[in-house]
Amino acid sequence: MAKDTVLAIAVPCYNEAELIKSTTERLLEVLYDLEKKEKISDKSYIYLVDDGSTDDTWLEIGYSVARNPNKIKACKYSTNFGNQKALLGGLLQAKKIGCSAVVTIDADLQQDENKIEEFIDKFDQGYKIVFGVRKDRKTDDFFKKTSALAFYKVMSINGVKIPKNHSDYRLVSREVLEVLEKFSESELFLRGFFHEIGFSKAIVYFDVKPRKIGKSKFNFFSLLALATHGITSYSIVPLKMICIMGFLTMLFGFLTGIWAIAAKFIYHTSPDGWSEAMIITSFFGGFEVFCIGIVAEYLGQIFREVKKRPRYLIEEELL
Ligand code: UDP
Ligand code: MG
Secondary structure, X not given: OHXXXXXXXXXXXXXXXXXXXXXXHHHHHHHHHHHHOOOOOOOOEEEEEEOOOOOOHHHHHHHHHHHOOOOEEEEEEOOOOOHHHHHHHHHHHHHHHOOOEEEEOOOOOOEOHHHHHHHXXXXXXXXXXXXXXXXXXXXXXXXXXXXXXXXHHHHHHOOOOOOOOOOOOEEEEHHHHHHHHHOOOOOOOHHHHHHHOOOOEEEEEEOEOOOOOOOOOOOXXXXXXXXXXXXXXXXXXXXXXXXXXXHHHHHHHHHHHHHHHHHHHOOXXXXXXXXXXXXXXXXXXXXXXXXXXXXXXXXXXXXXXXXXXXXXXXXXXXX
């Protein structure tokens, strides 16, 4: 049975020209090894998604496809749609071409590609989703480590359940891809999605390697955007929190009012109040705008969803 498993390895690539050759060669070795062990079919392949790169990524992909026409397929997005959409395209296009399961992995192979064998073993045992979870964060710098920690904490406070330390390195079976296709959300947060939809799941632990060439495509702002997006697409806890905080502030305002009246009529000491007034006004001014900001995030989500624009545009495909 295992020999019939057609495995697709989907790789999002954004400005990774220097890495395409070495990455595809390494992933081919992994495929050939699994084929030799009769764990997967020889129809298995690699699917590269060029996420609108501005360097020679597409050229390098073209060379790789020319060297291995049966084993490597690829598409080029018309512009940069971001890592989540590149992953989504990899999954959906691979399903369209045909496969029993897809593994998504980063182009820099920071995630240990040797673990794909364990993914397949879990798949053979009947698991429909296999999450790759990193053992530790030794390779991360202080900023990445702290922000990741804060990310998982904020996510869990907000009720978004995602496996900790899982970045989109995972295997999903064909049945799950069929479900994924039915979710037409334009801003799908994949980590939340695969965790929420059910199905039998397994975890494989791996060590993260440092990036060999080039640098991370994520900075503080893109990580913040991913976190905000993850929360607002999977939880309405922030909206509920506004409601509770609004009530508490109102209560505070009410009590302050009673205090002011009592001060005036009972103690006959009108508070001089300038600094208190300034502090309270600026605090609540800022607080209100912050709350409007949270509501605006949700409004933004609705705005993007109602337009139902295509989630990615493919300019060219090499099959
Ligand atoms: N990536 C992408 N589109 C983007 C940004 C990144 O397809 O807009 C790809 C990138 O080429 C890589 C993966 O997403 O294969 C993860 O990116 P990176 O290694 O920079 O992230 P990090 O390891 O720092 O989390
Ligand atoms: Mg990386």
